Amino acid sequence: MNTLVIAKTTFGEALRKKILNIFLLVALALILFSVSFAYFTAREEMTIIKSMGLGIIAITGMFISVVLGINLVPAEIEKRTIYTILSKPVKRHEFLLGKFLGGLLTVFVNLVLMTVVFMITVAWKSQWQPDFALLKGILMIFFQLLLVGAAALFFSVFTTPVINFFLTSAVYIVGSLSDVTLALMKDERQNVIMKGFFGVVHYLVPNFANFFTQNPLIHPEVTIRNETVYYAQNIAYALVYTSVLMIIAILIFEKREM
Amino acid sequence: MKRSAKALLIIVVMALIPAIVKLQTAIDPQRRQFQPGRGVSAVVTQVGNNPVVLPSQFVVGTIIGFREVVAGLLWVRANDFFHRGNYDAIVPLTRIITWLDPHQIDVYSTGAWHLAYNFVDHRHRADRRYLLPAIRFLDEGIENNPSVWDLYFDQGFTMYYLKVYDYNKAAMWLKLAQEKGAPYARYTQVAHAYAKAARLDDATRQWKSCIATAQAALKKDPKNADARHLLQVSERNLPMLLYRIEMRKDLAKHPRDVNFEAGFERIGPKKFRISGSADLPDTARIDVTLIDSDYKEPELDKFTWEVDPNLTMVVDVGIHGLMVKDGKFDRIYNLSRDPKQYPLAADPYTLTISFDPQKAFHDVQDVTGWRGEGITDKRYLDTSSKGFRTIRKVIPLKREDII
Numbered sequence: 001m002n003t004l005v006i007a008k009t010t011f012g013e014a015l016r017k018k019i020l021n022i023f024l025l026v027a028l029a030l031i032l033f034s035v036s037f038a039y040f041t042a043r044e045e046m047t048i049i050k051s052m053g054l055g056i057i058a059i060t061g062m063f064i065s066v067v068l069g070i071n072l073v074p075a076e077i078e079k080r081t082i083y084t085i086l087s088k089p090v091k092r093h094e095f096l097l098g099k100f101l102g103g104l105l106t107v108f109v110n111l112v113l114m115t116v117v118f119m120i121t122v123a124w125k126s127q128w129q130p131d132f133a134l135l136k137g138i139l140m141i142f143f144q145l146l147l148v149g150a151a152a153l154f155f156s157v158f159t160t161p162v163i164n165f166f167l168t169s170a171v172y173i174v175g176s177l178s179d180v181t182l183a184l185m186k187d188e189r190q191n192v193i194m195k196g197f198f199g200v201v202h203y204l205v206p207n208f209a210n211f212f213t214q215n216p217l218i219h220p221e222v223t224i225r226n227e228t229v230y231y232a233q234n235i236a237y238a239l240v241y242t243s244v245l246m247i248i249a250i251l252i253f254e255k256r257e258m
Numbered sequence: 259m260k261r262s263a264k265a266l267l268i269i270v271v272m273a274l275i276p277a278i279v280k281l282q283t284a285i286d287p288q289r290r291q292f293q294p295g296r297g298v299s300a301v302v303t304q305v306g307n308n309p310v311v312l313p314s315q316f317v318v319g320t321i322i323g324f325r326e327v328v329a330g331l332l333w334v335r336a337n338d339f340f341h342r343g344n345y346d347a348i349v350p351l352t353r354i355i356t357w358l359d360p361h362q363i364d365v366y367s368t369g370a371w372h373l374a375y376n377f378v379d380h381r382h383r384a385d386r387r388y389l390l391p392a393i394r395f396l397d398e399g400i401e402n403n404p405s406v407w408d409l410y411f412d413q414g415f416t417m418y419y420l421k422v423y424d425y426n427k428a429a430m431w432l433k434l435a436q437e438k439g440a441p442y443a444r445y446t447q448v449a450h451a452y453a454k455a456a457r458l459d460d461a462t463r464q465w466k467s468c469i470a471t472a473q474a475a476l477k478k479d480p481k482n483a484d485a486r487h488l489l490q491v492s493e494r495n496l497p498m499l500l501y502r503i504e505m506r507k508d509l510a511k512h513p514r515d516v517n518f519e520a521g522f523e524r525i526g527p528k529k530f531r532i533s534g535s536a537d538l539p540d541t542a543r544i545d546v547t548l549i550d551s552d553y554k555e556p557e558l559d560k561f562t563w564e565v566d567p568n569l570t571m572v573v574d575v576g577i578h579g580l581m582v583k584d585g586k587f588d589r590i591y592n593l594s595r596d597p598k599q600y601p602l603a604a605d606p607y608t609l610t611i612s613f614d615p616q617k618a619f620h621d622v623q624d625v626t627g628w629r630g631e632g633i634t635d636k637r638y639l640d641t642s643s644k645g646f647r648t649i650r651k652v653i654p655l656k657r658e659d660i661i
Contacts, residue, residue, distance in 0.1 A: 043363065043364055044333065044364045047326075047330060047362065047364075048330040048333070048334065051324075051326035051327045051329070051330045052327055052330055052331075054326075054327075055319070055324040055326070055327030056327075058323075058324070059324070091259070092259070093259065172322065173321060173322060176321060176322045176323045177321060179289070179293065182286060202282070203278070203279045203282050203283075204275075204278075204279075207282055207285075208322075208323070209289070209293070209323055210282075210285050210289065212292065212293055212323040212324075212325075213292045214326055215292055215293060215294060215325075215326055215359065215361060216291070216292060218326050218359075218361075219361035219362075219363075221361075221363075221403070221405060221406055222291075222361055222403075222405075223405060224291050224292070225288075225291065226288060229288075230285070230288045230292065233281055233284055233285050233288075234285065236281055237278065237281040237282065237285065240274050240277050240278055240281065241278055243270075243274060244271050244274045244275065244278065247267045247270060247271050248271060250259075250267065251264060251267060251268070254259045254264070
C-alpha cells in the first residue's frame with residue numbers, strides 16, 4: 001500500500017517537471033515533422049515516417065527514463081523529504097519500489113501520448129489505415145525503458161545524479177552494441193581472456209539491443225520466424241533483469257547511511 | 259530488513275543471473291532477422307579503394323540502434339543531392355543506407371537506376387562502366403529481399419531489357435517478378451521480352467496466360483480495373499503477335515542484302531565521325547561501341563562503385579544507336595569534353611559498328627525478322643550468335659588514331 005502511495009506521489013511530481021514536458025513536446029513535434037518528407041514515393045515516405053516515429057519515441061523515452069531515474073532518490077535526499085518519509089511506517093524497499101513504479105508510470109503515460117500521435121500520423125499518411133503492428137515495436141520500447149529506468153534507479157542509490165547520468169548512458173551504449181560484443185566474443189582472432197571479457201560484457205551488461213525490433217515493422221514485407229517467441233523472450237529478459245537490478249538496489253539502499 | 263530476507267534476496271539474484279544468460283543465449287540467434295544489415299560496422303568501412311565513412315552526426319544514432327532512422331535521414335539527404343545534381347555523393351550514400359537497412363527497396367531500386375543511367379557525358383550518353391555495378395547492386399537487393407517483386411522487375415526491365423538488351427535474361431527476371439507478386443500491369447512485359455528474344459511460343463503462351471488470368475480475376479470481381487486493363491492489352495497484343503509471326507514467316511526465303519558499309523574518320527583530337535550506309539528501313543539503329551581491346555568483363559561478385567578509371571567504353575546501342583535515314587547513318591563523337599568518362603588511356607581499341615535486329619523496332623523487324631532471318635550481307639554478316647544473324651563490322655584502332 002505504501003509503495004502505491006509513493007508511486008502515485010512520484011508520478012504527480014514527475015508530471016510537474018518542466019524538462020520532461022519539454023522532451024514530450026519536442027518528440028510530438030518531431031513525429032509530426034516527419035510527415036514533411038512528402039516528395040518520396042509512398043513506400044519511402046512510410047518507411048521514413050515509421051522509422052523516424054519509432055526512433056523519436058525510443059530516444060525521447062530513453063531521455064525521460066534517464067532524467068527521471070537518476071533523480072528519483074537523490075532529489076528526496078537533497079530536499080531531505082526522505083527522512084520524513086522513512087520516519088513514518090514506510091520501509092526502505094517500499095520507498096524504492098514506489099519510486100520506481102511512479103517513474104515507470106510516468107514513462108508509460110509519456111509513451112502512450114507519443115504512441116497516440118504516432119499512430120494517428122501513420123494512419124493519416126496511409127489513407128486512415130492504422131498499422132497496429134507498430135504497437136509491437138512500442139511494446140519493445142516500453143520494456144527497454146523499463147530496463148533503462150531500473151539501471152538508472154540502481155545507480156542512483158549509490159551515486160550522484162551527474163555520475164549516474166554518465167553511468168546509465170554508458171551502460172545504454174554498451175548494451176546497444178551487443179552485436180559487436182557478440183562478434184568479438186566469437187572472434188577466433190581474440191585470445192581467451194578477451195573472449196571471456198566480451199562474453200561477460202555481452203551476457204551481463206543489460207542488452208538493450210535486444211529490443212531493437214523496428215526493422216520488420218517498418219518493412220512489413222519481411223518474413224519473420226518465431227516472432228512471438230522472440231518478443232516473449234525479450235519481455236522475460238527485461239522483467240528478470242529489472243528484478244535483479246531492483247533487488248540489488250534494495251539491498252544497497254537498506255545498508256545505506258542516511 | 260531482516261537478515262533472512264536479505265539472504266533470500268541474494269539467493270534470488272544468484273538464481274536469476276543464469277536465467278538472464280540463458281535468455282540472452284536464446285535471443286542472440288534470432289536477432290539477425292530483426293536487425294539485418296551490417297549495423298555498427300557500417301559506420302566506417304572500405305569499398306574498393308575508397309573508405310566509406312558515415313557522417314559523424316549519424317554515427318551515434320547507428321550505434322544506439324536507430325539504424326533505420328539514420329538510413330531514412332541519409333536517404334533524405336541523398337534525395338537532396340540528387341536535386342542539386344551532386345550525383346557523385348549519392349552512390350556512397352546508397353551503399354551505406356543499404357548496409358544499415360538492407361530492406362530499403364527503393365534505395366536499391368533508385369541507386370541501381372542512378373548508377374546505370376545518370377552518370378552521363380555532355381551528350382547524355384550513360385557511362386557504361388557503371389552498368390555492371392548497377393546490376394550487382396540489384397542482385398544484392400534481391401538477395402536481401404527475395405520475396406519483393408520490385409527488384410526482380412527492375413533487374414529485368416530497367417537493366418536487362420532497356421540497358422543491356424539481353425532479352426533472355428530480361429524475360430527470366432520479369433517472369434520471376436510476376437511469380438513474386440508483381441501487379442497485372444507488369445505481366446505484359448514478360449511477353450514483350452519473350453518476343454524480343456525471338457521466343458515466340460513463350461510469348462504466345464504468356465499472352466494467353468495473361469488473358470486467362472485477367473478473365474479469372476474479372477470473374478471474381480468484375481470491377482477489377484487492373485484485370486480489365488490486362489485483358490484489353492493482352493487481347494490486342496496476342497492477335498498482333500500472331501499476325502506478325504504469320505507475316506514474317508517467309509522472310510528467310512529471300513533475305514535482303516543490307517549492303518552494309520561503315521567507316522571511321524578522325525576529324526580532330528578525340529573527335530571522330532562514324533558514318534556509313536545500310537539498306538535498312540528508316541528508324542533502324544546502328545550500334546556503335548568503342549572499347550579497350552583487352553577489356554574483359556570483370557568478375558564483380560559484390561557491389562562496388564569502383565570502376566576502372568582507365569577504361570574507355572563508348573556504347574551507343576539500341577535506341578541510342580545511329581539512326582538510319584535514307585539508307586545512311588552518321589554521327590560525330592567528341593570525347594575530348596568528357597575525359598573522366600573517356601580517358602582513352604589504353605591502346606589499342608576495338609570499334610564495332612553493327613546492326614542487331616533483336617533491338618530493332620517492329621517496323622524494322624517486319625523487314626529483318628526477329629532473328630535477322632530476313633537479312634544478309636556479303637561482307638559483314640555475323641552468325642556467331644546461335645540462331646541470330648547480325649551485321650557487324652569491326653575496326654581495330656590505335657590510340658593515335660583517336661587522340
